[in-house]
Amino acid sequence: MANKDQILQAHDRQIWLSGILARVGYNTPIGKFLRLVFYYMDAFLILNTWRDFLYIRRDNIGEKFFAVDHAIMHTSHAKVRELMQTEPQLRGNDLGIIRMLAPSYLLNNPLTLGMNGSEHTGARAVILQALPEPTEHAEVLGYLVDRSLAKAAIRGQVHIGDDLPKMLLEILHQLVFEIALSETEIDASRNYNKGLVLASLPNFINQYLLAFITFPRVQHRKRLIERYKESPRWQSYLETGSQYQLNAHQVANSLFDTIHIAGTAGTSALLGSVIGVLCLDERLRNDVVSEVNAVWDGTDTPSGHALEQLTLLHKVIYETARMYPPVRFVSQLTTEGGEVEIGGRRCPFQRGTRLLGSTLTANRDANRYNNPDSFDVTRDFSDIVSWNGEGHERACPGKSLSIGIIKMFCLYLFKKYQWDSFTQVKWDFEKVTAVTPNDLVLQGFTHR
Numbered sequence: 001m002a003n004k005d006q007i008l009q010a011h012d013r014q015i016w017l018s019g020i021l022a023r024v025g026y027n028t029p030i031g032k033f034l035r036l037v038f039y040y041m042d043a044f045l046i047l048n049t050w051r052d053f054l055y056i057r058r059d060n061i062g063e064k065f066f067a068v069d070h071a072i073m074h075t076s077h078a079k080v081r082e083l084m085q086t087e088p089q090l091r092g093n094d095l096g097i098i099r100m101l102a103p104s105y106l107l108n109n110p111l112t113l114g115m116n117g118s119e120h121t122g123a124r125a126v127i128l129q130a131l132p133e134p135t136e137h138a139e140v141l142g143y144l145v146d147r148s149l150a151k152a153a154i155r156g157q158v159h160i161g162d163d164l165p166k167m168l169l170e171i172l173h174q175l176v177f178e179i180a181l182s183e184t185e186i187d188a189s190r191n192y193n194k195g196l197v198l199a200s201l202p203n204f205i206n207q208y209l210l211a212f213i214t215f216p217r218v219q220h221r222k223r224l225i226e227r228y229k230e231s232p233r234w235q236s237y238l239e240t241g242s243q244y245q246l247n248a249h250q251v252a253n254s255l256f257d258t259i260h261i262a263g264t265a266g267t268s269a270l271l272g273s274v275i276g277v278l279c280l281d282e283r284l285r286n287d288v289v290s291e292v293n294a295v296w297d298g299t300d301t302p303s304g305h306a307l308e309q310l311t312l313l314h315k316v317i318y319e320t321a322r323m324y325p326p327v328r329f330v331s332q333l334t335t336e337g338g339e340v341e342i343g344g345r346r347c348p349f350q351r352g353t354r355l356l357g358s359t360l361t362a363n364r365d366a367n368r369y370n371n372p373d374s375f376d377v378t379r380d381f382s383d384i385v386s387w388n389g390e391g392h393e394r395a396c397p398g399k400s401l402s403i404g405i406i407k408m409f410c411l412y413l414f415k416k417y418q419w420d421s422f423t424q425v426k427w428d429f430e431k432v433t434a435v436t437p438n439d440l441v442l443q444g445f446t447h448r
């Protein structure tokens, strides 16, 4: 476990680096090499103790500080929100703090998060077309959620960390492509997601030295993408993409990432946290159950109107997303160099330096939220940053679908299913990969 001294000493080295980079150049071979060394050094600290890392640097250095590859990290709600709304926004191929340094793992197609200009506009147009509005497709969504939970009832349990991502993979492939994944494909997609962090290693390490891990995962991605092209929806996605000069490879790969990374990882994490919150708070759970009973009698699948009427559950989802944000960091690049004041010192920074926004600290900023560490569904959620804000070119296109899916799960969980007991509900704030109670198990899970 890293301690305060380690975290602050590593920052002193980042200050030193800003002067060195000003002299040797940011994108020269030596500049790139130095940044890579610092990236892995800070990443090692942040991966193992990410909350302490953020709070120790914020409390001792200030609202902003250097982190990972000499990026400027911002921690306040006001600044993170401002960063999110910058338009146009220049991006590198980064997933939050994670730099995607192994393009081969992504079949050489950047994440939509890392795209710029018309490539990004086109990929978003395809994604927005592909993601259904849950209130308009409540029947199929209800059917898919029920089917996933029925399988869990046969197994007699729901394991939050293992089962929810698999359910989401199955549901999203049905919604986006109308294709049914086999159990083997679902497992392979899970493994693909687990290996994403390896894409942060240099390409030759990822592709060749770690081929025994990465090769089967990349092959799975290739095979699945060929299946996407047989979907009844494929031609319409391709037509939209071609209006922006996107080819079949770009369209299929962007949808692969939308389903796997943004859709599955984000929604299963938030759904797991909502279930955890409702397991722990009996009073809140009873209120949610009353609301569920009031909007749905349990005969047909729930209607879109029933989803809209779940106003308390809506606030529970927002407040859970505030306290346990599935996406921890957002990232963009500066378009000009300059000077930044860090810890009372003027430090030079170069064009192309990453600007990071930390969602967790923004969401728990006492200047924005009273008693930020307590759960309170009566808050004003109008400027919540967990889905990257609203109404700008980088806002999450899956917000409404992810909320609709979680509502549908709660309708079925509390009306049609039951469980005898649950294991400990614990959010692990040490591991940056787990802001959800992954070890929680609903035991004795059956149909009502």
Ligand code: HEM
Binding pocket: 096, 112, 113, 114, 124, 127, 131, 258, 259, 262, 263, 264, 266, 267, 270, 321, 325, 326, 327, 329, 330, 331, 385, 386, 387, 388, 393, 394, 395, 396, 397, 398, 399, 401, 402
């Ligand atoms: C059905 C589920 C979801 C889908 C399909 C989805 C899809 C996406 C896509 C494709 C992007 C990239 C947009 C772009 O590049 O312009 C994105 C961004 C984002 N999503 Fe979602 N998302 C889903 C659920 C969630 C959830 C549950 C959260 C968190 C509560 C979330 C938070 C975000 C954030 C913060 C970004 C911006 C990241 C950045 O700019 O670096 N998403 N989402």
